[in-house]
Amino acid sequence: MTPYLVVDNATRRYGNGVETVDALRGVSLHVRPGQFVALVGRSGCGKTTLLNLCGAMDFPSTGTVRIGDVTTTGLSDAALTRLRRTQIGFIFQFFQLLPTLSAVENVELPALLAGETNPRGRALKLLRFVEMETMAHRMPHQLSGGQMQRIAIARALVNNPRILLADEPIGNLDTATGELVLDLLRRTARERQTIILMATHSMESTNYCDLVVRMRDGRIEETIER
Ligand SMILES: Nc1ncnc2c1ncn2[C@@H]1O[C@H](COP(=O)(O)OP(=O)(O)O)[C@@H](O)[C@H]1O
Numbered sequence: 001m002t003p004y005l006v007v008d009n010a011t012r013r014y015g016n017g018v019e020t021v022d023a024l025r026g027v028s029l030h031v032r033p034g035q036f037v038a039l040v041g042r043s044g045c046g047k048t049t050l051l052n053l054c055g056a057m058d059f060p061s062t063g064t065v066r067i068g069d070v071t072t073t074g075l076s077d078a079a080l081t082r083l084r085r086t087q088i089g090f091i092f093q094f095f096q097l098l099p100t101l102s103a104v105e106n107v108e109l110p111a112l113l114a115g116e117t118n119p120r121g122r123a124l125k126l127l128r129f130v131e132m133e134t135m136a137h138r139m140p141h142q143l144s145g146g147q148m149q150r151i152a153i154a155r156a157l158v159n160n161p162r163i164l165l166a167d168e169p170i171g172n173l174d175t176a177t178g179e180l181v182l183d184l185l186r187r188t189a190r191e192r193q194t195i196i197l198m199a200t201h202s203m204e205s206t207n208y209c210d211l212v213v214r215m216r217d218g219r220i221e222e223t224i225e226r
Pocket residue numbers: 014015021022023041042043044045046047048049050199
């Protein structure tokens with residue numbers, strides 16, 4: 001299968017003038033539909049920067065990021081918004097659910113923002129997929145961390161993105177709950193053919209992945225196929 005996400009010799013320099021940081025120093029990566037990829041390496045090695053580039057939330061200083069047949073640099077604001085809404089989902093360490101919306105309303109929100117008028121049916125279907133349908137009407141503060149992350153995964157999938165970016169998604173969960181979330185991510189990659197890029201500190205979590213990318217000082221040191 002041809003790669004859907006292609007990072008080609010990407011660099012990212014923050015700042016200008018005297019204080020610059022080279023967060024990425026020439027990173028290349030090819031990812032095929034359905035691949036679950038772990039980005040590992042110590043804090044500051046460039047994992048979050050690379051995720052942001054792959055989500056078209058940020059852009060390489062040199063080099064390119066291609067999503068499908070679109071290169072992220074040089075797009076109009078409208079094209080960028082469309083690309084992010086239709087192709088990309090994000091999940092985070094602290095879940096970032098909106099506290100005033102119920103679980104199902106959180107899941108619906110990205111679909112409503114994309115202009116859909118009644119996404120309830122699809123939101124409920126996704127809640128079934130993440131095994132949270134019985135909690136659809138709970139508020140976030142009535143959910144455990146693992147339950148909130150499952151809701152966040154459903155929310156990230158509601159517009160059916162080709163790429164799911166996960167920044168330390170189990171960093172705030174205990175081991176057993178983290179394993180449930182990792183299992184759900186693996187199932188998402190398999191069943192929906194979603195590309196998943198996951199930044200993680202936990203070496204155990206790489207057992208769930210197809211590809212492990214070890215980063216150091218803004219470079220890829222080693223790529224291991226599982
Ligand atoms: N907005 C920013 N401005 C300046 N430096 C940044 C910014 N974001 C990240 N950095 C720096 O870039 C490097 C890589 O950071 P990051 O991608 O967040 O690493 P990781 O996610 O692996 O911990 C670090 O040295 C960090 O301090």
